[in-house]
Amino acid sequence: MSSSFAWLDYSDGERRRVLDVVRSLNEKDTRDELGIATVRDGLADLLAPGISTIQTRVRYFLFLPWIYQQMEERIRRRSARATKEWVARSARDAEIDLIPNLLGSGDDSGTIGSSAGKSLQRLPSSVYWNGLGEWGIRQCSLSIDAYHHRLAVYGPPSRSGGSDDSRNRPNWHAGLPPMPEGFPKGATMQLAAWEADYLCNRILETQPNSLLGQLVLSELAVDDLQYPWAVLDREPGIAPGVARAVRHAREFALAMHGAALLYNLMLAEAVGDQRPDWIDRYRALLQDWAAEVDLHSAEYAAWDRTDFWHTVEFTRPNVPLGSRQFINAWLDRLHNADNPFELVDCSYCRNLIEKRESRLKKKQARLHNPRLLELWNGNTGAGAGRMDFRWSVLRGHLSELRVARYASPEAVHA
DSSP states (O other), X not given: OOOOOOOOOOOHHHHHHHHHHHHHTOOSOOOOSSSOHHHXXXXXXXXXXXXXXXXXXXXXXXXXXXXXXXXXXXXXXXXXXXXXXXXXXXXXXXXXXXXXXXXXXXXXXXXXXXXXXXXXXXXXXXXXXXXXXXXXXXXXXXXXXXXXXXXXHHOSOOSSOOOOOGGGSOSBOTTOOOOOTTTTTTOXXXXXXXXXXXXXXXXHHHXXXXXXXXXXXXXXXXXXXXXXXXXXXHOTTSOHHHHHHHHHHHHHHXXXXXXXXXXXXXXXXXXXXXXXXXXXHHHHHHHHHHHHHHHTHHHHHTOOHHHXXXXXXXXXXXXXXXXXXXXXXXXXXXXXXXXXXXXXXXXXXXXXXXXXXXXXHGGGOGGGOHHHHHHOOTXXXXXXXXXXXXXXXXXXXXXXXXXXXXXXXXXXXX
16 A cells, blocks of 8 residues: 655644644534434445544554553452442543543543533543443453453453463453553653554554555555545555445445534524524525535445445344435435435425424424424534544554654653
8 A cells, every 4th residue: 555644753733733633633513413313324434444533643542451451450459349330430430530631631522521520421431431441452242331240250360371261351352552651640642653653563464454544554644535425535555445445435424414514494484584594594504515516426336225225234233214215215315316416405305304303303303393493593503514434533543552652762752
């Protein structure tokens, strides 16, 4: 694979500016207003395994194993048996203790709990737990709650190992980089080069047949790419199966963006004469969308929808029937249209969207609930952004890994 990578000597300030640019490209609101999240998430799991939209910084993939390694060591030293409640409380306290250290590090961007502090409800462990398993850093296939329970009942695994009992196998990957001395004191978001190498190797070993794995392998610079499919124009060496999944994501995102924009136009029209600018706004956005569909008409005409559904079903075998029917109905109408913009005033398409919202939300459907309609803001819209399949987070993680791996040798990492 070719590489277009030139990171030679990065200062902390330059690194932060890059990350700020990466995060500034985050897309508009893409909430699932029309019930297609199962399909979206199935494709996202193929492209960005282990990544979620609420992850922030990549070093949490190391912070959390270190926290739990410390806790397992505390349990080994305890004279009394630990209870599940003690384990859960100790884990929470350790995650909370991490917050002030990161906030005082000089690079607090992405610190989970920076505002909530001790009252934090969604702990970093809940955000990264699945990813730790997907990347093979977490070796036990348990939920957080079940992991706490096993530590309380059976204790941590023996350091010597050598047992066939699954309860005595290590919970964390043996090659995990050692935690910094005194951790969490002095903790920072900055990755050391060897830590970045470790995470990249974990990704390559566990997720080679994903866009994430392919981009780690190619070292392609993607900070300026708004969507994952832009990679295909820059990196011809992407594995065929991965490239096919990316194309499916591109066609699906473009096609269904029209449905999302039409839904918002219908909301704007329901608001009425109070905000005519919102009607103009969404009609203009739909004109741009129709022009883009026309521009990619050849790719859309060649789209193998049967293979698309097979690809989705690889990770989401139980797509709800209503979601499949709605998506296919919209795609059929778009495929048969002489001009994509004609869908905007198509009574069939409008009825399709109205019924879909009504079936999904019942009394909470905005189109039939004056109070909810009044709360809708046409400037931001409702699910009006195009799906990016967790690309903005993936792109940020790749940027951090690349900066760390190719930082100057003199860089100091805490």
